[in-house]
Amino acid sequence: MTNLLPHHLALFQNLGLMAVVALAYSMGSRPIARTPPFVRGILIGLVFGGAGALAMMIAIPLAPGIIIDVRSVPLILAGAFGGPWAAIIAASVIAPVRILIGGTGVEPALLSLIGTTILSIGLWHVRQRMQHWQMLALGAAGVLSMVPIFLGLLVLGLDRGIMLFQSIGLELMLTHTIGCVGLGFLLLVEDQRRNIETQLVAARQAAEQANAAKSNFLAQISHELRTPMAAITGSLELLSSQNIPEGQRSLVTVTRRAANNMIELLNDLLDLSRVESGRITLDPQPVDLDALLGDTVSLFTGRAQSNVEVTCRRDPDVPAAVMADPKRLRQIVHNLMGNAVKFTERGFIEISVDLGPDTADGPNLIVQVRDTGPGIPADRQEAVFDVFEQAEAGTARRFGGSGLGLAISRKLARAMGGGITLASTYGVGSCFAVSLPLVAADPENVPAQPGDGTLKELVTEQPLAGRCILLAEDVDANRTILTGMLHALGAEVTPVADGQAAVDAVQAAGEQTFALVLMDMHMPVMDGMSAVRAIRALPGAPARTPIVALTADATPENQAGYESSGLDGFLTKPVDWSRLVSLAQALSPVRAPNTAAAPPTSEPVDPGPQLPVWNARFRTDLETTLGASRFAICCGPGLRAPKPV
Known part of the structure; x- marks a missing residue:
């Protein structure tokens, strides 16, 4: 008993075994964590109980029939990390093995197991209440584990129990403390990692649920808004197709413009929701660049100021047709052109298509929109791509707009594998450049596009x-x-x-x-x-x-x-x-x-030159739907019924 080297060697072997158990617990903690609490406690109890049983296989023979080992360490950790049921299960695994080993130390061992189990359960309750002092609690548990061991040895007699405890007590206390603190630290780290993963999964699920709820809300509100907007724009289309007085026609034009702005805002909100949630869908197909440029210039020339020239240009080296999502590419170009037309009061607006420098993925297509507008201050050039942001605070009041177009355009360009950059000099003008991967297409395969007639x-x-x-x-x-x-x-x-x-x-x-x-x-x-x-x-x-x-x-x-x-x-x-x-x-x-x-x-209609002549049933239905007063105000003399036959 006086030679302590074998004692130390056996105790360190015990600790090495505990480290292996901690590693096994770390590897199996994720599937164990998915089980119900009661089942989880049983599984942890079996793991640490088995470790305690193995520890007795390399125990220190302190006296005939009396062995010393670190079985208390896994028993303490079982309760501390698995709860009361884990402690009871671990003790139930260790106790039969100690009984099978036999000897005069069986009764002291069983008594110390009972005391250590109580200590383990108490440590679990302490851990639930002391989130910031858990390492201190584990160290204290290692020291206090000596109490049930000492009390168990006293069963052999006061003098003999004190003598046996003095011979190994200090080394055993240090080993238990190191084991509880060291292995407990590893288990704490594993628990914290698992808790963080659980929180991240919960946060992701909450974000997905919130995003789904937002998408469902936007889809529903889109449907509810588009339904009356369809009736409004339809009525305005019908009215504008009639020979109505100029005063009423100007009112119809203003109302149509406001309705179109409402629809554009609604579309922007839906697109923003989709690109932010990563659910944007792309449909690449051959796009005729000349047709795209021509349509864009035709659309925006009428909107530009009379002293602003709108031009377009395509570099001859750029293929006439490229693969892209025509709807999204047109949306990006129209957003950029819309801003240029809105802010440019004199000078020119040019949209051009050029070849960009070759990259590792191949050549790029560069679509640029230049204008001689007011320009954007250097400290605001990145902010204009943020949602609901504009170049200056008074921009929305003076020019209108929601501040969504550039944000959506950049996100769409990135979704298409490219991006948007801005070069601007305040007081001189701006140049927005859209860079997209260039994939040439056969012009013969460009699908026919519907006209844009009113x-x-x-x-x-x-x-x-x-x-x-x-x-x-x-x-x-x-x-x-x-x-x-x-x-x-x-x-x-x-x-x-x-x-x-x-x-x-x-x-x-x-x-x-x-x-x-x-x-x-x-x-x-x-x-x-x-x-x-x-x-x-x-x-x-x-x-x-x-x-x-x-x-x-x-x-x-x-x-x-x-x-x-x-x-x-x-x-x-x-x-x-x-x-x-x-x-x-x-x-x-x-x-x-x-x-x-x-x-x-x-029904038969008047064959006169005025178009369209609506049938009497439709006229009656429309008057019933709108009401007599609104029908008279909105439709005026332009809506005429057929002559009776």
């Missing part, structure tokens, strides 16, 4: 003449306005108010089916998707009826779901009439009005 221009051509269209729309105002618009474009219209009525109408038409079905997606009785599936399930020709969604729900995610139901096209409200005409002409041949499906909604 309803008044389209009405004079009667592009939908000879087509019978089924319109499924549940909102009375929208159904009335859309019916009038389609009549003005030359179509015969059968309006219905829900999806089931649409299915019934298509089924009743039989082989003489409709040229086109315009289907709202959110309707009572039967929604649009269910109606589309029901029509596709009909036998014969009705199942092949072209169906185009016409909905205020503009989110790409929902659009993909709608198209999977069997749609042939997708249009959002407010209606892009040139696109609707293009889709109708592409999907449906000219055919005679379908009189079998439903009574015709048009």
Whole structure:
């Protein structure tokens, strides 16, 4: 007993074993943490109880039948990190092994196990209340673990117990303290890491839920706003196509401009939500750069000041067609051009397309918008790309705008693999440069783009003449306005108010089916998707009826779901009439009005030169929808009924 070297060696071997156990606990803590608390306590108790049992295999023979080891360390840590059940399970594993070893030290060992278990459970309660003093508590537990060991040795007799404790007590206390502090520190670090991971997972889930809630809210509010906006813009389109007095026409023009601004703001908010959540969808396809530049110049020349020249230029080395998302590229260019037109009062605005320097990923396409506007101060040039930020505090009051365009444009450019930079001299002008990966495309593969004619221009051509269209729309105002618009474009219209009525109408038409079905997606009785599936399930020709969604729900995610139901096209409200005409002409041949499906909604009209002449039923419906007073104010003498026959 006087030779302490073997004692020290055995104790350090015990500690090495405890370190292995701590490593095993660290590796298995993640799956253990996913279990219910009761099961977790049992698993931790089994792990540390097994460690205590192994420690007795390399114990120090202190006297015949009496062994000393560090079994108390895993027992203390089991309760401290696993709770009361872990301590009880660990003690239940250690005790039978000690009984099997046998000897005169069995009773002292069992007594010390009971005391250490109580100490372990007490340490667990202390850890729950002392978040900042846990290492001190672990060290104190290592020292206090000597108390049950000393009391257990006294069972052998007072003198003998004191003698045995004096021979190994100091080394054992140091070993227990080092074991509890050292291994406890490793376990604390592992627990803290796991807690941080849990908090991060919870924070990510909360962020995802909040983002989903925001997206759902925006999708819902988009639908709710687009629905009345469709009626407003539709009414304004119809009014602007009439021969109304100049005073009323100017009011219609102002109102249309305000409605378009409202729709642009709504679109910006939806785009901002999508790009911030990483849910922006891109549809790369061949883009005709000359057409893009020409359309942009044509669109913004009329908006620019009279003493501002708007020009465009494409470097001959740049391919005539490139692969890009045409909608997003046009959105970026229009945002930049819109700002240039808004702030430039004299001089020029130029949009140019050039080749950028080669990079590791290949050449870049550089689209630049230069202007001779007021310029942007150097300390504000980065801030203008932030959400709701503008160059100066008074900019919004003087020029209007929400401060979303540049933020969205930069995020879109980055989503497309590029970026936007700004070079500006205050008082001289600005140059915004969009850099995108250059992928040449075959100009022959550029898809045809619908025209941008106004309803008044389209009405004079009667592009939908000879087509019978089924319109499924549940909102009375929208159904009335859309019916009038389609009549003005030359179509015969059968309006219905829900999806089931649409299915019934298509089924009743039989082989003489409709040229086109315009289907709202959110309707009572039967929604649009269910109606589309029901029509596709009909036998014969009705199942092949072209169906185009016409909905205020503009989110790409929902659009993909709608198209999977069997749609042939997708249009959002407010209606892009040139696109609707293009889709109708592409999907449906000219055919005679379908009189079998439903009574015709048009009546004989005055063959005079004034267009359009609306049928009496539509005039009555519109007057009922708007009210007599608003109808008289809005429509004036421009809305004339046919002469009686």
